[in-house]
Amino acid sequence: MHSNPQQPPHGYPPYPQTVVVQKKGGGCLKALLIGGAVLMGLIVLGTALKSGGQNDTQVSRAETPEHTTQTGKPRKPQAPALGDVVKDGKFAFKVSKVEKGLSQVGESFTVSKAQGQYVLIHLTVKNIGDKAQMFSDSAQKLIDAKGRTFDADSGAAVLGLKDSNAFLNNINPGNAVNGILLFDVPKDIKLKAVELHDSVFSDGVTVSLAR
Structure with a gap:
């Protein structure tokens, strides 16, 4: 009588099941690459928005020099006077x-x-x-x-x-x-x-x- 290699001898506890874990190194690498690309995109977008805001401020000041002093402070509107x-x-x-x-x-x-x-x-x-x-x-x-x-x-x-x-x-x-x-x-x-x-x-x- 041949014994079943998958079953332990009579009177012994069953063998523990073997769990095989497969390492999915390819999936992790793919996720890492995607995350890096997204991060780089956000950095580039933030830099563009920052430089764009600076340019808008400079244009606004340049377009209205009569409303500011040489120090950049707003001029006070002049009150009406004689002849006005x-x-x-x-x-x-x-x-x-x-x-x-x-x-x-x-x-x-x-x-x-x-x-x-x-x-x-x-x-x-x-x-x-x-x-x-x-x-x-x-x-x-x-x-x-x-x-x-x-x-x-x-x-x-x-x-x-x-x-x-x-x-x-x-x-x-x-x-x-x-x-x-x-x-x-x-x-x-x-x-x-x-x-x-x-x-x-x-x-x-x-x-x-x-x-």
Whole structure:
């Protein structure tokens, strides 16, 4: 009787099964090559994007030199000044001249004397809306270098200035008037700006008077 070589003799435990492990070196090498190619692609793409972003920044700065200083810092926008046309609501304003140092205005019975000095703001007011609008000097403000605001002296302007045209003047659409705003301010004042409004309720627009 021949014994089965696959079976152990009677009474003995069965032989352990032999497990054959095959090394798949070819598959590992293939995966390694694919991973390396992907990594190289990402590096090349990142370099291209980085260089492209740098070029865009340089072009942007070169195209807008007027908005930056020599140090590369953004320029502050300049405030409107004498001769510039500014708009608020239905009115367009143009300040043409500033007079300072007047001790009085008017003649004879219409004379008005300043507490400090009179400052006269000459301007043109044009109605750019589609309805008539009332222009009043009481809605306008003068600002000094300390940030203080001054109201117009309507009474002195009406009595002492023949061409003031700034007290409750109704202006029709498309029409313009030349007016004078009169302010009674300290003698040592340093003017900064005049704030112009189409009404007492508007946001207003500022024209620089600093020199």
